[in-house]
Amino acid sequence: MSEPRELVEHFFRHESGRLVAVLTRSLGVRRLELAEDVVQAALMQALQTWSRRGVPEDAAGWLYRTARNLAIDALRREQTHVLALPRLAGEAERASPPPEASFADEIGDEPLRLLFVRCHEAVPAESRVALALKTLCGFSTAEVARALLTTDANVQKRIERARDRLRELDVDFDTPAAAQLGARLDAVLAVIYLLFSQGCHVTHGDMPIRRDLCDEARRLAWMLATHSVGDVPAVHALLALMCFHAARFNARVDLDGAIVLLEEQDRSAWNWSDVREGMAWLARSAAGDELTRYHVEAGIAWEHCRAPTFADTDWRRIAELYDTLERIAPSPLHSLNRAVAEAYLHGPQAALDRLAAVPKEVVPTRYPGWHVVLGELHFRLGQHAAAAHAWQEALRLTTARADQEFLRRRLESTV
Amino acid sequence: MAKFLFIYREPTVSRAKPSPEEMQALQQAWYAWMQKFSSAIVPGGDGLKHSGRVVKAGLVTDGPYVEAKEIVVSFAIIQAADYDAAVAIARECPPGHTIEIREFAGYA
Numbered sequence: 001m002s003e004p005r006e007l008v009e010h011f012f013r014h015e016s017g018r019l020v021a022v023l024t025r026s027l028g029v030r031r032l033e034l035a036e037d038v039v040q041a042a043l044m045q046a047l048q049t050w051s052r053r054g055v056p057e058d059a060a061g062w063l064y065r066t067a068r069n070l071a072i073d074a075l076r077r078e079q080t081h082v083l084a085l086p087r088l089a090g091e092a093e094r095a096s097p098p099p100e101a102s103f104a105d106e107i108g109d110e111p112l113r114l115l116f117v118r119c120h121e122a123v124p125a126e127s128r129v130a131l132a133l134k135t136l137c138g139f140s141t142a143e144v145a146r147a148l149l150t151t152d153a154n155v156q157k158r159i160e161r162a163r164d165r166l167r168e169l170d171v172d173f174d175t176p177a178a179a180q181l182g183a184r185l186d187a188v189l190a191v192i193y194l195l196f197s198q199g200c201h202v203t204h205g206d207m208p209i210r211r212d213l214c215d216e217a218r219r220l221a222w223m224l225a226t227h228s229v230g231d232v233p234a235v236h237a238l239l240a241l242m243c244f245h246a247a248r249f250n251a252r253v254d255l256d257g258a259i260v261l262l263e264e265q266d267r268s269a270w271n272w273s274d275v276r277e278g279m280a281w282l283a284r285s286a287a288g289d290e291l292t293r294y295h296v297e298a299g300i301a302w303e304h305c306r307a308p309t310f311a312d313t314d315w316r317r318i319a320e321l322y323d324t325l326e327r328i329a330p331s332p333l334h335s336l337n338r339a340v341a342e343a344y345l346h347g348p349q350a351a352l353d354r355l356a357a358v359p360k361e362v363v364p365t366r367y368p369g370w371h372v373v374l375g376e377l378h379f380r381l382g383q384h385a386a387a388a389h390a391w392q393e394a395l396r397l398t399t400a401r402a403d404q405e406f407l408r409r410r411l412e413s414t415v
Numbered sequence: 416m417a418k419f420l421f422i423y424r425e426p427t428v429s430r431a432k433p434s435p436e437e438m439q440a441l442q443q444a445w446y447a448w449m450q451k452f453s454s455a456i457v458p459g460g461d462g463l464k465h466s467g468r469v470v471k472a473g474l475v476t477d478g479p480y481v482e483a484k485e486i487v488v489s490f491a492i493i494q495a496a497d498y499d500a501a502v503a504i505a506r507e508c509p510p511g512h513t514i515e516i517r518e519f520a521g522y523a
Binding site: 007010011012013015016040043044046047048050051052054055138139140141143 | 432434435436437438439441442443445446449462489
């Protein structure tokens with residue numbers, strides 16, 4: 001046997017999402033849980049077998065065959081859901097996942113199609129996003145919780161609610177009609193955006209940026225833009241936003257893997273072809289009279305890309321954009337970023353006043369970034385004890401190695 | 416060189432399902448462990464399925480032990496100079512198991 005190849009990072013994550021998507025197509029969305037269970041079991045088998053024998057040449061095909069056989073076994077045991085059996089059995093001769101084929105109006109890309117099915121309008125909005133992140137993007141419950149600024153238990157509840165609803169609805173083999181696709185677009189965009197943000201700002205582990213998550217989000221949005229339903233300004237704006245952020249990736253991490261603040265980034269290391277692509281999308285997004293949060297956020301990211309040096313940043317313009325953002329998409333994180341802009345415009349005390357004005361019940365106390373900014377503002381006012389207190393809280397909450405390293409360095413400066 | 420049996424036990428109450436990410440990390444950790452100690456690992460070790468039969472005083476029941484808190488999930492045979500050396504190898508196993516180490520008596 002040839003030397004088993006190394007698994008690329010996040011291979012399991014990618015494959016589990018893709019396999020659930022492919023199997024759900026055969027099994028029906030109502031049997032989503034079965035699809036997830038057999039994929040989990042296939043990964044378990046891979047864990048045990050590959051640990052001993054190494055990774056097979058065709059790792060993805062191996063997983064697919066194992067998961068498919070487990071699904072067939074499960075269906076035979078039940079004998080009640082015979083509908084899906086012929087579909088799976090028909091595919092049994094295949095060694096790898098079936099190619100993705102589609103009709104003109106259908107969404108050809110399987111992960112994207114599934115995303116639309118998951119984002120069914122009868123499922124509560126908050127549950128849609130949680131379910132999609134968990135089952136299609138391969139997020140763990142804890143990761144979903146961090147992405148949505150909520151607790152593990154809450155995420156679990158939302159996902160169960162979404163699954164129950166999908167089962168009741170009996171949306172087996174659902175191919176949403178064009179009108180439905182439009183109604184679901186908002187939720188789909190929210191999922192793609194969260195996937196991208198999670199990749200940009202990893203909340204645990206060693207890697208400060210996960211390019212693969214960001215690339216997948218961009219790919220999904222790009223596929224969306226090529227479909228009649230998704231060829232709309234909101235999608236163009238989201239693409240622009242992602243391009244502008246991706247352009248700065250190389251400069252955001254130093255050689256030790258630590259985060260480099262925008263202020264200290266080497267702007268010549270930015271990827272200017274990403275910036276140019278972003279500009280093209282931004283121009284297209286200006287068609288029509290719809291102003292979405294993605295438009296505004298793309299505008300903010302563009303302002304940062306546009307400034308030749310950090311000192312040239314147009315904070316007044318950025319503050320205005322955040323004001324707009326707070327109005328059309330209220331979120332404590334937007335208030336936080338607005339406060340940062342305020343700090344550059346009118347000093348740290350003005351920014352602290354803004355943060356103090358955020359109603360207590362919406363302050364995201366579990367979000368480390370909140371405490372990082374709070375600490376920085378206190379630090380700039382010379383209030384080192386308060387700064388240390390906030391940074392310690394941030395350090396307690398963060399599980400990302402790069403962030404911990406950054407915070408430890410900042411904490412040292414308060415002593 | 417003495418031979419030791421490594422008996423891996425796992426709690427029967429399943430913990431939270433690992434995420435795909437965690438499983439991949441575990442897979443890689445185990446593979447690395449096996450590579451590192453390939454000269455000490457005697458072929459023949461394997462995982463064990465979770466259900467079995469128990470024969471006791473002529474009576475056959477489904478096993479292993481439904482009421483047990485931990486069950487044996489796999490085993491390995493390791494060649495090592497002494498217990499200290501065997502324990503050192505066990506310590507480098509990825510976490511998640513209780514490992515019982517027993518030296519072969521050498522009757523066979």
